Amino acid sequence: MKKRFLAILLCCGMATSAGWAQDLWPGVTKEMKPWTRWWWLGSAVDKPNLSREIKLLDEAGFGGVEVTPIYGAKGYEDRYIPFLSDKWMDMLTFTVEQAKSHQMGVDINLGTGWPFGGPQIDEQHAATKLFLDEIDLKKGQAISFPLGVSDTKQSFSKLQALRAYKSNGEEINLDNHMHDQSGSWTAPENVRVIALFSGRTRQKVKRAAPGGEGFTLDHLGKEPVQRYFNHFQKAFHGKDIQLRAFFNDSYEVYGANWTDSFLEEFEKRKGYKLQAYLVDFAGKGNDEEREKRVKSDYREVVSAILQDNFLIPFTSFSNQHRALSKNQAHGSPGNLIDLYASTDIAECETFGSSFFAIPDLRRDSTDVRNVDPDPMMFKFASSATHTTGKKYTSSETFTWLTEHFKTSLSQAKPEVEQLFLAGVNHVFYHGTTYSPEDVPYPGWLFYASVNFTTNNSFWSHLPGLNNYITRVQSILQTTQADNELLIYWPIYDVWHDTKAPFKTLSVHHVDDWLHPTEFYKQSMSLQRLGYSFDFVTDAILAKSTVQNKQVVTAENARPYKVIYIPATQYFSEETLDNLLSLAKNGATLIFETLPKDVGGLANQEARRKKLNDLLATLHFNGTEENQYTAYGEGKVYLTNDVYSALETEQLYAERLARTGLKFNRRVTENGTYYYLVNHTDKTIDQFVRLNSEGTHYTLLDPQTDDIFNLPIENRAIRLQIPAGYAWVVYVSDTDKVDTDYRYIDQPQEEKVFIHPWKVSFLHGGPQLPKTRTLNTLSYWTTWGDAVADKFSGTAAYETSFAIDKKSDKGYQLHLGAVGESAQVWVNGKDAGIVWAHPFTLEIGELLQNGKNDIRIEVANLMANRIRDLDKRKVSWRNYHEINFVNIDYKDFDASQWKLMDSGLKGPVRLFRY
Numbered sequence: 050m051k052k053r054f055l056a057i058l059l060c061c062g063m064a065t066s067a068g069w070a071q072d073l074w075p076g077v078t079k080e081m082k083p084w085t086r087w088w089w090l091g092s093a094v095d096k097p098n099l100s101r102e103i104k105l106l107d108e109a110g111f112g113g114v115e116v117t118p119i120y121g122a123k124g125y126e127d128r129y130i131p132f133l134s135d136k137w138m139d140m141l142t143f144t145v146e147q148a149k150s151h152q153m154g155v156d157i158n159l160g161t162g163w164p165f166g167g168p169q170i171d172e173q174h175a176a177t178k179l180f181l182d183e184i185d186l187k188k189g190q191a192i193s194f195p196l197g198v199s200d201t202k203q204s205f206s207k208l209q210a211l212r213a214y215k216s217n218g219e220e221i222n223l224d225n226h227m228h229d230q231s232g233s234w235t236a237p238e239n240v241r242v243i244a245l246f247s248g249r250t251r252q253k254v255k256r257a258a259p260g261g262e263g264f265t266l267d268h269l270g271k272e273p274v275q276r277y278f279n280h281f282q283k284a285f286h287g288k289d290i291q292l293r294a295f296f297n298d299s300y301e302v303y304g305a306n307w308t309d310s311f312l313e314e315f316e317k318r319k320g321y322k323l324q325a326y327l328v329d330f331a332g333k334g335n336d337e338e339r340e341k342r343v344k345s346d347y348r349e350v351v352s353a354i355l356q357d358n359f360l361i362p363f364t365s366f367s368n369q370h371r372a373l374s375k376n377q378a379h380g381s382p383g384n385l386i387d388l389y390a391s392t393d394i395a396e397c398e399t400f401g402s403s404f405f406a407i408p409d410l411r412r413d414s415t416d417v418r419n420v421d422p423d424p425m426m427f428k429f430a431s432s433a434t435h436t437t438g439k440k441y442t443s444s445e446t447f448t449w450l451t452e453h454f455k456t457s458l459s460q461a462k463p464e465v466e467q468l469f470l471a472g473v474n475h476v477f478y479h480g481t482t483y484s485p486e487d488v489p490y491p492g493w494l495f496y497a498s499v500n501f502t503t504n505n506s507f508w509s510h511l512p513g514l515n516n517y518i519t520r521v522q523s524i525l526q527t528t529q530a531d532n533e534l535l536i537y538w539p540i541y542d543v544w545h546d547t548k549a550p551f552k553t554l555s556v557h558h559v560d561d562w563l564h565p566t567e568f569y570k571q572s573m574s575l576q577r578l579g580y581s582f583d584f585v586t587d588a589i590l591a592k593s594t595v596q597n598k599q600v601v602t603a604e605n606a607r608p609y610k611v612i613y614i615p616a617t618q619y620f621s622e623e624t625l626d627n628l629l630s631l632a633k634n635g636a637t638l639i640f641e642t643l644p645k646d647v648g649g650l651a652n653q654e655a656r657r658k659k660l661n662d663l664l665a666t667l668h669f670n671g672t673e674e675n676q677y678t679a680y681g682e683g684k685v686y687l688t689n690d691v692y693s694a695l696e697t698e699q700l701y702a703e704r705l706a707r708t709g710l711k712f713n714r715r716v717t718e719n720g721t722y723y724y725l726v727n728h729t730d731k732t733i734d735q736f737v738r739l740n741s742e743g744t745h746y747t748l749l750d751p752q753t754d755d756i757f758n759l760p761i762e763n764r765a766i767r768l769q770i771p772a773g774y775a776w777v778v779y780v781s782d783t784d785k786v787d788t789d790y791r792y793i794d795q796p797q798e799e800k801v802f803i804h805p806w807k808v809s810f811l812h813g814g815p816q817l818p819k820t821r822t823l824n825t826l827s828y829w830t831t832w833g834d835a836v837a838d839k840f841s842g843t844a845a846y847e848t849s850f851a852i853d854k855k856s857d858k859g860y861q862l863h864l865g866a867v868g869e870s871a872q873v874w875v876n877g878k879d880a881g882i883v884w885a886h887p888f889t890l891e892i893g894e895l896l897q898n899g900k901n902d903i904r905i906e907v908a909n910l911m912a913n914r915i916r917d918l919d920k921r922k923v924s925w926r927n928y929h930e931i932n933f934v935n936i937d938y939k940d941f942d943a944s945q946w947k948l949m950d951s952g953l954k955g956p957v958r959l960f961r962y
Contacts, residue, residue, distance in 0.1 A: 072756055073749060073784060075523040075873040078152070079154045081443065083114025086480030088495050090928070091121020092953060093128035094140050094257050098485045103147045103653065105503050106481070110515030113154035115296055116144065118161040118258030122493050128485075130258030133284045139715045142290050154293040156375065159363075161261025163298035168263040169280040173207040174263035174273035179248040179550075181331045186213075186236035194229035198246040200404060209312055210245035210324035224324070227514040228588055243327050243434045246312070250304045251583045256930060268300075269308035269351065271358045285370060294373035297363060299398060300380040306551035308354070315350050319651040320428075324345065326650070332551060337547055340951075341648035345544040345619070348552050349649065354382025360391035367393070374555035378433075379426070380555040382541050386586045389433035397430035397473065398445040400556055405463045406730040407886050409866070412460075416451040417935060423559050424467045425572060431472025432583035435530050437606030443475040444468050445883040452936045453498045454911035455949065457869040458507055459773075459885040461499070465518060466726045466775060468563060470713050472583075474525035489925070490814060491911060491918075506813060506908045513882035522753040524722050524777055528715035529607045530743075533700055534575070534582035535600060537590070539611065541619035541648030566871060571641065571691065575613075579706030581714055584859045585612070588626040590631075598635035598683065601692040606715070609698055611960050613639045613691060620644030622660040629663060633681030639694050640687045643669065650668040688852045705737045710770065714741065721782030725769040738766040741781040748790050751775055753881065753891075755792035767792060770854055773886030791859050796960040799860075801850035808952075811906065813842010815914065826955035828868055830913065830948045838948055839917035846905045846953045852896060858961045860893035866954035867907060874904040892959075909951030912943065919944035 054590040061944035073083070085106065104600060106114065118137075121129050130137045145155045160167060168174070182199045184192060189909055197207040213221040216239060221244070226234055236242075238636035267273040308314070315323045328334040329343045360376060367374035377396045378388035389395035427444070434442040450456050465476060481501045484492035492504045501511070504743035543562055544552065554562050562567050575582060585593075585602065590612075594601050612628065625644065632638050643664055649655040667685055669676050677689040677697075684695045694703075705712060705725070710733055713724040721741035727733050746759040746766045752774065759766045759778065769792050771916040805824050810817040818829065818837040829844060854860075862880070864871060870884040883890055918925050919942055926933035926941065935941045 055511060073333070073415050073747060073779065073786070074520065074754065074756075077519060077523060078526075080229065080475055081114035081519050081523045081526055081571070082110055083476050083478055083515050084113040084115060084154070084794055085111055085478040085501055086445070086483045087114040087116050088480060089116060089118045089123060089258065090141070090482060090493050091129040092118045092132060092137055092260070093130065093485075094483055095119055095128070098142055099140065099481070100147050100836055101486065102503070102551070103144070103151055103153065103482060107151040107153055109508065110512045110519060111153065113156065113293065114144075114148065114481070116141070117157070117158040119256040119495075120162070120928060121259065123927045123929060124288060130754060132167075132258050134259060137260070138288065139640045141767060142288070145290050145292065146246050149291070156294040156296050158296040158762065161258035162254050162255065162256030164254070164265055164300065165268070165277060165297065166259070166263050166265035167280070168265045169268050169277065170273070172249055172264065173268055173271065176250040176302050177247055177250050177270065177309060178250045178271070178304045179307040180248050182244045182246065183333070184242040186240050186242060188236055188238045191233040191235040192242060193233045194226060196244060198248055200248060200249065201246040202326055204243045207309060208244060208246050210327055211242070212324070212327045213240040213242045214328055218328075219355055220328070220953070224572070237607060241333070243331050243333065245324060245327060247307050247309050247607040249416075250302075252303055252305070255301070255559060265305070265570045266821055267308055268302055268359045269354050270310065272307075272360055274359050280360065282367070284633065285512070291440075292370070292372045292373045293368075295367045295392065295610055296375045297362070297377065297394075299360050299377040300382075306351070306382065310348075311440070314354055315347070318350050318353060319346050338652065340547050341545040342648070342653070343745050343928065344547070344550050345541060346651055347550050348544040350595045351551070352387070354612055355381060355642070356391050357385050358390055358666055362389060364392050377406050377445065378430070380553055382551055382553045384586055384588075385429045386433050386538060386584055387588050389430045390437045390589070394411065394441045394443050394475070395430040395433045395439075396443040396445060396477075396645065397427045397468075397578055398448060398556060399450070399464060399468065399518050400448045402450050402460070403464060405465065405728045407463060407728060408730055410459060410463070410773065411457065413451065415456065416455075421647045422464070422467065423558075423563070424471045425569065426556055426563065427468055427471035427473055427900065428584060429801045431530070432585070435472065435520050435583045435607055436535075436585055436602040437530065440526065441475040442473045443477055444473045445479050446476045447477040447499045449497055450499050450501060451684055451938055453500065453941065454526055454915050455945070456499045457490050457910060458510060459869065461514055462517070462885040463590040463726075463728055463773065466728070469521050469525060469724060470711050470726060472530055472713065474522050476522070491915065491925060494926070494933065496928070496933050498762045499934065500911070504911070504962055506843070507870055508886050509843065510872060510882050510908050513870065513884035516754075517751055520754060521724065521777070524724065524749070527715070528717050530581070530583070531607065531714040531716040531721065532581040532583050533569055533610045534580055535585040535602070535609045535612045536568070536572055536575075536582050538584045538586055539566070539617035539620070539622065540586065542617055544567065545648060560623045567641070572614075575691065575708065579702030579704065580695070581703075583609070587621050589684070590624055590627050591920050593627070593631060593961075595631050595634035595683075598637070600631060600636050611637045611639060611695065611698060614641065614644040618645045619648035620646070620660065622647055622656045622663065625660055626665050627686075629666065629680065631683055632683035637698055638682055638685045638881065639691055640685070641689055641691065643687060667821060703740050705739065705768070708733050708735060708737060708768070710768070719783060720779055723778040723780070724775065725768065725770060725778060726775045727772055730772055732769065732771045734767070734769045738765040739778070739780060741780050744782045745780070745785040747779040747781070747784065749777040754869035756786050757788055758786045759790055762931045769793065771887045771889070776909040780924065793861065793962045796861070796962040798851060799957055799959040799961050802848065802897045804848050804850065806846050806848045808842065808846050810842065810845055813840055815917070821853040826953055827955060829952040830950055830953050839909050839913055840951070841914035843906050843908055844909045844952060846907060847903065849900055849902045850959075851900050852898070852959075854896050854898040855924055858892065859961045861962065862890045863958045863960065864888040864953065865958065866950075867958045868950040868952055868954070869911050871905050871907045871953065876902055905953060905957070908952045910949060912946060913951060914950045916943045916946045916948070925950055
């Protein structure tokens, strides 16, 4: 890391970001630094270890922790602290005080493990599911009352609808028998009886901490949710703990598709009785279109009551305690964007690893899951933030990025960059496990990788990644997204199908509900062209207005220039009315195709007429492919060539997208920022004219914190970004720096590394290998040294060289192959941490004419030491509940792993340019 950036961190502390630092980097706040989820195993925490770990987290560059109590380690039960007990609350208060003394923040999971639930949730208020039991009766056969649900495990169930159906489809309403405690009903002819019961999923809180065990909450029920929050109201009553936020994890309430009052909620919202279409809802009717419509209405109501009965009250509870609400909506059975928007901070999640073309970036086949993380999925959360005018989009970051102990910092960099490019600006690592100092290596660990723990070999180099994230987030948090387009998400098309009624939209199944859609394909196409956009929903459009012919979605949101509606089958007539009202007031709309029909069954014919009447006002010719009409003060296009329509509106794609660079464009009153990332397999070196132009172009290097002026040539600037590297380019008419960037032209290698290398082992274990001298650089895992093979930690590679230094030249050090990260000293001065590709450093200022000394401290990963523990059958994983699993959720065993390359293979080379 650079000393200058450390100084900025120390002097700015909790400074606000309203003003600009003299060197153009914003003053650092705690939110700009990465945070980490902090698992409290068994809540077996104590004040000395809490103080020690917070200090270490602060020194590593973290801005805060997210406390999540979970199951505990075996053998330490006497240290467990029951959740929300007086002692637990005392530990939480101490944690907040300690964090505050380090200018850090604390969020907590409003529960233990996940999802919400616990001992305060009895069966009546537990997660609820529906049962659709079928009974075939022949003429003269009878059913007896009271009628019980078929699931014999149900101890709390309620019959909510009872209908019989003749072979011709005619319905016999038997609801008046639902409450019979005796008697029977006899079939007048052959019939199929469908009984709708509400029951309980019987799901318990996963990974619950001591004192947090119990049933999962009914998230759809108003009374159960209020009962849940009341439990915390009592625990926090009279306490001013000053938490930053309360957190709710991803929606993993398995099978919970009902609440006891659902039929009443449905009728109130849709105007008809769901039980009147029970045969369609059960998927046993003969009208496929009607079945889709009934199920769509059901899914829409589920989304609405999840929002109204759970998320909005969750935010209200949090705000009452002077805290923010933070929620992961993915996996929920509803409109994800609206659900993300229902809390103060929308949080997405990365799960698994992505492919990047960056040369030599490792990606093991065993780390590849069924679906790669999709950055387009992240935009559902950031779009909710942008369109509602909020500040932060957070992310649970690096979940199962690789197998345990095999994740390098270089692998983390492009993964987090995908989040930044998608608009995320507040990352949380997944994660860090609290581990007392007296627990033997490797300490307490969470069952899911990645392990950002103090026992990790890369801990001393973690500030390299953390400072990079801090610099990028300092820009992303003090600017607004400059997205031109709003792209409508056709949720009714997602909801209209004949699959099982309950429909969750998870990150693991985007290949099912997202990838096949025209919405996704058009969004990907526009992004590749170089357009920036957010997604928008019916609810957000309903609140939007027009100012100066631009669409304003919320008070603090940045205006949008165009609304694009991809091809859609089912559409809300109210949304079409809202869209055309926006057009009348000056907005520009682009339809790929006109909507075909209204969604759902409720009041279908009246709504269909309204939709068609509104479409008729456009006067489009049904046979023409590309059409346009003025509409009030605005415009409406109908075309499958959105690119040409946008260019007609003088809304142009960023040319830089043609280079292969990815970008996120942000704006302030003073100028425009381009966050540029090279995930290709080669250096991108060419002149580019940016859409946002200005008098001055400044490079802010987020890897190093260096700042340079970028010369302008024919209104273009030269970008020279190596594979795996990122730039921030700031365009301004006012702010300027004097030092020009020194491009790397005509590099010539200085053949200076001709002397042997001394390798000494500094810290790590299980024991330090002996020092040795190498004539040729090599990994220490190639020496045939049994002690080195099992070593995880840091070793120093040292040598000296002579150089005839040229004052008018730059000097770049290339480390070659590194296993896995390094810190470099030149002539006793810190040159920086080299932790990601391309593993290069500028060292010209540190070189001296004549003899120079270089020291490269290399840290490997934990894998080889864990491999040795398992080969020797040392017991190190012993936890309650899930214990410890591998990436495929099977028993973990590293004994058969191959050795991971560790150390410095090089070749280390010095280039003059």
